[in-house]
Structure formats: C-alpha cells, structure tokens
Amino acid sequence: MEPAGAYGARKAGSVAFDPVAFFTHPRTILRLMSWVFSMVVFSCIVNEGYINIGSERLLCVFNNNADACNFGVTVGVACFLGSIFFLILDIYFPSISSVKDRRRAVLLDLVFSGLASFLWFVGFCFLANQWQATSPDELPLSQGSDAARATIAFCFFSVLTWAVLTLSALRRFLTGSNTNLFTWQHLDPPAGSARATPYPIANGATIVTTNPYQAPPFH
Numbered sequence: 001m002e003p004a005g006a007y008g009a010r011k012a013g014s015v016a017f018d019p020v021a022f023f024t025h026p027r028t029i030l031r032l033m034s035w036v037f038s039m040v041v042f043s044c045i046v047n048e049g050y051i052n053i054g055s056e057r058l059l060c061v062f063n064n065n066a067d068a069c070n071f072g073v074t075v076g077v078a079c080f081l082g083s084i085f086f087l088i089l090d091i092y093f094p095s096i097s098s099v100k101d102r103r104r105a106v107l108l109d110l111v112f113s114g115l116a117s118f119l120w121f122v123g124f125c126f127l128a129n130q131w132q133a134t135s136p137d138e139l140p141l142s143q144g145s146d147a148a149r150a151t152i153a154f155c156f157f158s159v160l161t162w163a164v165l166t167l168s169a170l171r172r173f174l175t176g177s178n179t180n181l182f183t184w185q186h187l188d189p190p191a192g193s194a195r196a197t198p199y200p201i202a203n204g205a206t207i208v209t210t211n212p213y214q215a216p217p218f219h
Contacts, residue, residue: 117166124155
C-alpha cells in the first residue's frame, strides 16, 4: 500500500496556482525552451529546408535526402505538441488526488522525455551527417544554408533540454514520496507550521520541541 502523501496526493488542491512561481520554475523554463527549439527546427525545414532547381520538384537541402527533412519535421512537431501537453499537465497536476494517476503522469513524462532526447540526438547526428555530405553545387547561391545550420544547432540544444527533463522526471519518479513532482509546491510542511510539543522532566520543568517525531527525553 502506498503512503498517503506519495506524489503529493493528500495535498491535492491545498495550494492555489501561482503563475509567477510556476513560470519561473526551472522545469517550466526547460519546457518552454524545448517548445521554442522544436518550433524553430520544424519551421526552418518547412520554410527554407526545400529548394527548387530547374524543376517543379522540391529537394531537401540536406543532401537532397527527403528522409532527413521528414525526420526533422516529424520530431519537431511531436515535441512541440508534447511540450504544450506537459505544460498543461504541470498546471493541473496539483488537482489530481489519485496517487496512481500521479504516478502514471510522472511515468509518462519520463518515457516521453527520454524518447524525445534520444530522437533529437539521432536527428542531430543524421542531419549533421547529411549536411556535411551536401556539395555546394546542390545549393546555388547557398539557398537554405542558414536554415540548415540553424536546424542542426537547435537539434543539439533540444538534446540538452530534453535530457535534463528526463533526469528530472527520473528523480521525481524515484523520490515521489518526498516532493511534489510537477509543480512549484513542496510537500514538506514549513518549519514554522510545526506544533510545539512539551515534554515533562523529573524536576517539574518542561522541554518544548517543534519536532513532532522527537521522542521524550529519558528520565
């Protein structure tokens, strides 16, 4: 049987949403950065990642390999939508009272973040390799070269942000009974809220402690 406070279940709804604290939390900042990086990647490919040389057929700037452009767009759009989904989940997470539902949410975050970081790493290596194999003759007047370099750079940045999110989700999954996993809230009560507990001693005096788990002194 899981403890009542696992993943903050017994604290559900007890703390009001604080927009400032939420949007300044490091995890939220990482999600927003991942969202922006994903948008930059697929936008660069869609807008300038294809060129037209003497025909109506559009060619991918990455060594004329359509798979490279398709991979970048697919991963970028998926992570763009995933970032939005988990930002919304972060906001509503405190209102989830079920321990099992919270555990599933944390596990989903861990799996998605790990998969995203792996796909971005594969995409970075793939696109960098295809760009290196692209000859200058295939890009007249360096068409799409800036977009290609920006795509590769932001793929690398995405690897870093999603890797950190993966480690954060793993830590929260392993220590779910101690911290509120998705938001700015902390489950441990503040020090000032502890109740003072007096303990009598032999000479009639008392000892006052604010630790509710401290045992009375030996006589």
